[in-house]
Amino acid sequence: MGKPVEVSEITFDDQVLKSGQPVLVDFWAPWCAPCRRLAPIVEELAQEYEGRVTFTKLNTDESPNVAARYGIMSIPTIMVFKNGHPVKQVVGLRPKKDLKQQLDEALVV
Amino acid sequence: MDKQYDVIIVGAGPTGMTAAIYTGRARLKTLLIERMTPGGQIATTSTVENYPGFTQGIEGPDLSEAMETQTKRFGAEMLSSEVHGVSLDGLDRVVHTDDGDVTARALIVTSGAEHARLGVPGELEYMGKGVSNCAVCDAAFFVDSPVAVVGGGDAALDEGLFLTRYASKVTLIHRRDQLRAGKILQERAFAEPKMEFQWDTVVERINGNGVVSSLSLKNAKTGAPSSLEVEGVFIYIGLTPNSNFLQGLLPMDNAGHILVNAWMETAVPGIFAAGDIRQQAARQVVSAAGDGATAALAVRRYLQELRAKAGE
Structure with missing residues (x-):
């Protein structure tokens, strides 16, 4: 219901890279305070973009190889994938307006 | 969201949330505006060891979440939006946000500060890459x-x-x-x-x-x-005050800190500034909270005086 889906090393390829619609991935970890602060903003966006973008979250502690594959060295990081390719990367806690703008940009690319 | 409040507070760090607890308890109609999520700098701090009452310290995010819950308990309304300017309309203080204008008789600026940059090559290029x-x-x-x-x-x-x-x-x-x-x-x-x-x-x-x-x-x-x-x-080379949206309206020092007196009053009646945004702030969580309380009490007094004058 517009809530981000948890993905892992095992499900990443199927749920993100092979998805038929654009996918947003929120890279986070339980100890990361700003990630906790970002989560409710991402959840709001998930509702607003429901049907247009698939929202997922990936725990970098549990799936370090995926984070390493995309060179994640700072969380929260948000990435948007289209047809298996990353088209946008946003690092750090950002205002919702910024995130919407970045997401809209990614959708028209 | 209504358009008219008794007091608008810009910035939901420890200063703004403490001010909102006080104005909420004073039954003033309060709007607290935050561009990110509540907490300010403590939301990204590890352990806070010097805030009294927590004998073993408290994690920054836990402290900010507790403050947020307490703020809402006393009725302050929260708005997630960015403020890009303030103007004066008689006794009204008009706050221009991304979600439209909101108005109050009193305004408390608690927009805090953010990390200063070194300003050297590579800094922005490698942000998030080391x-x-x-x-x-x-x-x-x-x-x-x-x-x-x-x-x-x-x-x-x-x-x-x-x-x-x-x-x-x-x-x-x-x-x-x-x-x-x-x-x-x-x-x-x-x-x-x-x-x-x-x-x-x-x-x-x-x-x-x-x-x-x-x-x-x-x-x-x-x-x-x-x-x-x-x-x-x-x-971690210090902090830059988030006061750009008030340039030209309020007197500031060269670094952009707003000048206030001991009651957090700025040069403009009805506008108060507290916490890291003001000149000579101690920049501690506990002093930020103290500033917020002081500003809220000053607002209460200011609004009482306005009502007394109107009633004369």
């Missing part, structure tokens, strides 16, 4: 790696010590030959075997190839250049 302002967020990506911390205040030492749990070596780079940080943090830092110190040193450039690989340094006294291999660099 350059960070948040050790608590990113330390775990630097397990067994050499990192540097730039700065000499409480934040630099606190976050540097946090980094020693993960990194192989933490080099603290400071432009002076002594630290500004509190003594207890200095004692811990000097006793920590993983911490090293480069005194009288400034960063000239952050180098890398996709990710950070080294720093170009210069001795501030002799001018001698040197280089340091690091995979991460954490910058």
